[in-house]
Amino acid sequence: MTSTTTRSALDIGRAAALRPIEHVAADMGIGPHLLESYGTGVAKVDLAAIGELSGRPRAKYVVVSAITPTPLGEGKTTTTIGLGQGLNHTGRRATIAIRQASMGPTLGIKGGAAGGGHSQVVPMERLNLHLTGDMHAVTAAHNQLAAMIDNHLYRGNDLGIEPSSITWRRVLDVDDRALRDIVVGLGPRTNGLPRQTGFEITAASELMATLAMATSLPDLRARLARVVVGYTADQEPVTAEQLHAGGVMTVLLRDALKPNLLQTLENTPALVHCGPFGNIATGNSSIVADLIGIHSGDFLVTEAGFGADMGAERFFNLKCRTSGLVPDAAVVVATVRALKLHSGRHRVSAGRPLPQEMLAENPDDVYAGAENLCRQIANIQVHGVTPVVAINAFGTDHPSEHEAIRDIAARAGVRCATSTHFTDGGTGAAELAEAVAEAAEEPPGFTFLYPRRLPLREKITAIATRIYGADGVDYSTTAARELDHFERCGWGDLPLCMAKTHLSLSSDPSLRGAPTGWRLPVREVRASIGAGFIYAVCGEVQTMPGLGSDPAAAHIDIDESGLTVGLF
Structure with a gap:
């Protein structure tokens, strides 16, 4: 040793x-x-x-x-x-x-x-x-779209966005639990339409995943145009392109x-x-x-x-x-x-x-x-x-x-x-x-876990049973409704991203080893159309972390020479 x-x-x-x-x-x-x-x-x-x-x-x-x-x-x-x-x-x-x-x-x-x-x-x-500065560019582009959504509501909402259906929250690259759920638009009418929303951490932004999945600048522009921010009263998706935000987000993310x-x-x-x-x-x-x-x-x-x-x-x-x-x-x-x-x-x-x-x-x-x-x-x-x-x-x-x-x-x-x-x-x-x-010299035999043409529920089942070892999948009423809606929107051929705890093969972080005899609960399903996937939220997953009782930030400083100390 x-x-x-x-x-x-x-x-x-x-x-x-x-x-x-x-x-x-x-x-x-x-x-x-x-x-x-x-x-x-x-x-x-x-x-x-x-x-x-x-x-x-x-x-x-x-x-x-x-x-x-x-x-x-x-x-x-x-x-x-x-x-x-x-x-x-x-x-x-x-x-x-x-x-x-x-x-x-x-x-x-x-x-x-x-x-x-x-x-x-x-x-x-x-x-x-x-x-x-890439993290800050993602933060700026994401929040620019958020601002344009609220400005659209304030200016008359010509697209007919149902405010309660808006899925696009704001982001910040800081662990700050106080921002998980907030109300915007309070105060005088000129501050905008009051509505409940919240913050996620920048690494959880759909734009971060979109940036990672893009293959070129034109591909990034096309992906940003497809970002879905919410829905009309008739459940029609509203995109960033309809809000004229795709171009400015691309410019902010170009570098x-x-x-x-x-x-x-x-x-x-x-x-x-x-x-x-x-x-x-x-x-x-x-x-x-x-x-x-x-x-x-x-x-x-x-x-x-x-x-x-x-x-x-x-x-x-x-x-x-x-x-x-x-x-x-x-x-x-x-x-x-x-x-x-x-x-x-x-x-x-x-x-x-x-x-x-x-x-x-x-x-x-x-x-x-x-x-x-x-x-x-x-x-x-x-x-x-x-x-x-x-x-x-x-x-x-x-x-x-x-x-x-x-x-x-x-x-x-x-x-x-x-x-x-x-x-x-x-x-x-x-x-x-x-x-x-x-x-790496062995003969290649790579294969995907599932074909794109499978319905969304079958893709979820494939991941749950063949990768996690679950006996099956249970959907909340909300998740089932969302899956049906996404299939109707024509997104059924998108691959799946499963959001669950990383501390267990199951959805329960307390279960160790390779648990058996359990079923995967899908609480909700979200559409990351810009990134190019549907993701299912399984169990409790936080998209905005909080600081612990003794965060690393409390130990970071500069010394007498101006050098950073305490970073690890």
Whole structure:
């Protein structure tokens, strides 16, 4: 076991020897004419790079997913970064593609999204706080449409929008529970029509998912035109284009559509773009980033949010369906602590240390939680993709517990590798890199979980039973009515995005392992027509997080030199 690092991620990142970003781009085949510099170590890549790189060989395409995580997370981002560095360490040229951090969770409990230890993207402070302003562009475009909706109501409502049917709320990239439900238009008549609405976090905005799913600027413009904001009294959809908002939103998002190029501590190219939530939206970085990265080296490694039942399922059935890219292999990140949690013998809370009994050597607990790992392996295999189990090693692990995970993987018939990338960087991920490279050479057999022509209810059932392990689906009266309405609107051929808890394969966050004998409750169904999918809300899912009792923001400051401290 390698020794753990004593320096903070911020300290390690600041000590990194960055290459000029134009040199990093050059290694990818991207010339300086395609770069727009944003200070030291950051640049936007013009979408013309997609065409210019298209004649180069296609990279092996690898998605990093995981078992169902603990509230603390299992290190998918560090594993993605570590694997990219490990592939480079073993003589293969790799590019990674990850989502941009949302400042709400960064300043709340989750912390940053730049990785950690010796597997992080730098400059990590820039990545976690503002970067190139894409989050703010999404916020501005989203809220511009919200303002135009209320202005339309105030000016006479020629489109006949039923105010109670308006689904377009406002967004802000801050964890602020007080804004979940609000009333706008109070005061004098000139303030507008009073109505109940609310805020969501920017990462939950349909525009964030739309930006991530767009394949070009014209495609983004067409998607924004299709955004549905509400309905008339006759249940006819009202779109952003009818409000003359599609054009201005496109202008506000034009620069945000260009992926951001950074690098890892070991100078591996890192495309950082878009940040849709993984338990609500697609949970994947952008298609345009992947269309650039797929021709920039030997491997493109990307990350999908939360467990394989969440981000990976959406990667396969939403992102790959739109991009046309076919994955060659998948990584399932597993940790000793998460498997012990899925034994049902321990409890873990976000923001609190692991209980001491969970840190004691106990491979039996690992075996007891094996059902979750086996289910997530199967969730990859059902799409015809070869999985590799990555043991993300922590300093509190014991060798016997790692051997238990290897045994579980062997019984499932899949490759397994231990990775110490957090403490050792690329050298610590060399074994994982070799296993992934082997898996990526297997004959391709990728398949979607369901065809687009299936009715919406059958798509939901396919995901619920084949991915989550549910016995069936129960619809609320509201959800059933919405599904019928969406079919009548002609949206029945759209794919499904399931919004549910990320802490369980089921819709109940308290159920560990691989629960059986349960049914999936669909509470409501929403239409994200711009993003190009229907999403079903299963159980209680918050689209605006709240701050905890001891948020990360309370520990962030500047020192006497003006440097940021406390960011992680």
